[in-house]
Amino acid sequence: SGRTDSVAMHDHPWFTDAKEFEFDSSDILAAASLGCNRVLLLTIDYGSGIGRCEWRILTHPFDASELGRVDIVQGPEIPDDLMVVDLCRIQDVVVAYGGSKLSDEGIVPFWFMAVYTISTGEWETIPYTEGECPVPRSAPYVCTLSDRMVVLGGERKESAEGRTPYSDTWEWSVDTREWTQCEDIPRALAGSVAGVNMDVIRVPVRDASSGDVSVLYSGGRYHLDTDPWQSRLGVETGSSVLDVPLYGQHRLVITMNSSAEPEAVSDLEYWIVDSVSHDRMQCQPLFPPTPEQDVAPLNGAFSCGVIPVMLNPTTLLIFASEVIVRVTIDPFLVSPEFHTSMVGTRL
Numbered sequence: 001s002g003r004t005d006s007v008a009m010h011d012h013p014w015f016t017d018a019k020e021f022e023f024d025s026s027d028i029l030a031a032a033s034l035g036c037n038r039v040l041l042l043t044i045d046y047g048s049g050i051g052r053c054e055w056r057i058l059t060h061p062f063d064a065s066e067l068g069r070v071d072i073v074q075g076p077e078i079p080d081d082l083m084v085v086d087l088c089r090i091q092d093v094v095v096a097y098g099g100s101k102l103s104d105e106g107i108v109p110f111w112f113m114a115v116y117t118i119s120t121g122e123w124e125t126i127p128y129t130e131g132e133c134p135v136p137r138s139a140p141y142v143c144t145l146s147d148r149m150v151v152l153g154g155e156r157k158e159s160a161e162g163r164t165p166y167s168d169t170w171e172w173s174v175d176t177r178e179w180t181q182c183e184d185i186p187r188a189l190a191g192s193v194a195g196v197n198m199d200v201i202r203v204p205v206r207d208a209s210s211g212d213v214s215v216l217y218s219g220g221r222y223h224l225d226t227d228p229w230q231s232r233l234g235v236e237t238g239s240s241v242l243d244v245p246l247y248g249q250h251r252l253v254i255t256m257n258s259s260a261e262p263e264a265v266s267d268l269e270y271w272i273v274d275s276v277s278h279d280r281m282q283c284q285p286l287f288p289p290t291p292e293q294d295v296a297p298l299n300g301a302f303s304c305g306v307i308p309v310m311l312n313p314t315t316l317l318i319f320a321s322e323v324i325v326r327v328t329i330d331p332f333l334v335s336p337e338f339h340t341s342m343v344g345t346r347l
Helices: none
Strands: 015-022 027-035 038-045 052-059 069-073 082-090 093-103 106-109 113-117 122-125 141-145 148-152 169-173 179-182 195-197 200-207 211-218 221-226 238-245 250-257 267-274 280-283 307-312 315-320 323-329
Touching: 027 052, 027 082, 027 093, 027 307, 027 315, 038 082, 082 141, 082 148, 093 148, 141 195, 141 200, 148 200, 195 250, 238 307
Parallel strands: 195 238
Antiparallel strands: 015 323, 027 038, 038 052, 052 069, 082 093, 093 106, 093 113, 113 122, 141 148, 148 169, 169 179, 195 200, 200 211, 211 221, 238 250, 250 267, 267 280, 307 315, 315 323
């Protein structure tokens, strides 16, 4: 307990080192770990006026002082002006799924799915089969559970009436290469990212009918988990932008509290959360603002969305547009000895 007694509960240390790297002129759309300090990237270059996509592999030793080597590799062709594709690591493959592009008609979803085998470097394209897989959609939640990829919800093509959400859920098995439709989503999902912990997908939601709850999905079924502390995580006034598992039932959650001022930059808050007890502690920020700065340097970059990739149990890479942040997590926080109840929760 001597480790935490002298630390303010709202500023608990959770990392031993953090370093920011600038990427090149390309934006990072998606990323997934390949193991051995390698990350598969999908990037887009807006320099020519047309967003051209490239597949790359980043090799980044966990203690490197520079970014590391970035190699362009062959991969399935993707349309220009892509906006969204998800990369999911499942066992010994990475699945690229989804697809939304910007056109004269607005945001248009299209079918894209390919499987990258890590050991061989080969790609396999998965075709669209009507009625046997999810229809093309924008902004679904895409997660990995054990040996399968899960697609939750999403939205239909934009129209004059706005966006219409999907409520269906699909699982794709890496073993059978087949899709299975599962239970429908019980609540509209929007705003916050999905996190996976102990083979359970968790999405925080807040509305008049459900209050502070998280929508949990596992084993083909949903249930709602009441969380009386959830508004403390900023979901009421903003959203979670990152949710990654640590050890056991603990998660690292970064939230963004939106300001009422139109031109203001949202504030980031860092938390370690116990998924079972809902106990949580607020942690020190990455790169806090100096006396000359009004906001933390990362707030603007993180507001556009981030992609977390764990290189190993204590090395987290956070991809945010043209910025990569490497965080060395305190080994104590990913050990059996750590528990949030040792620190307590700030009201």
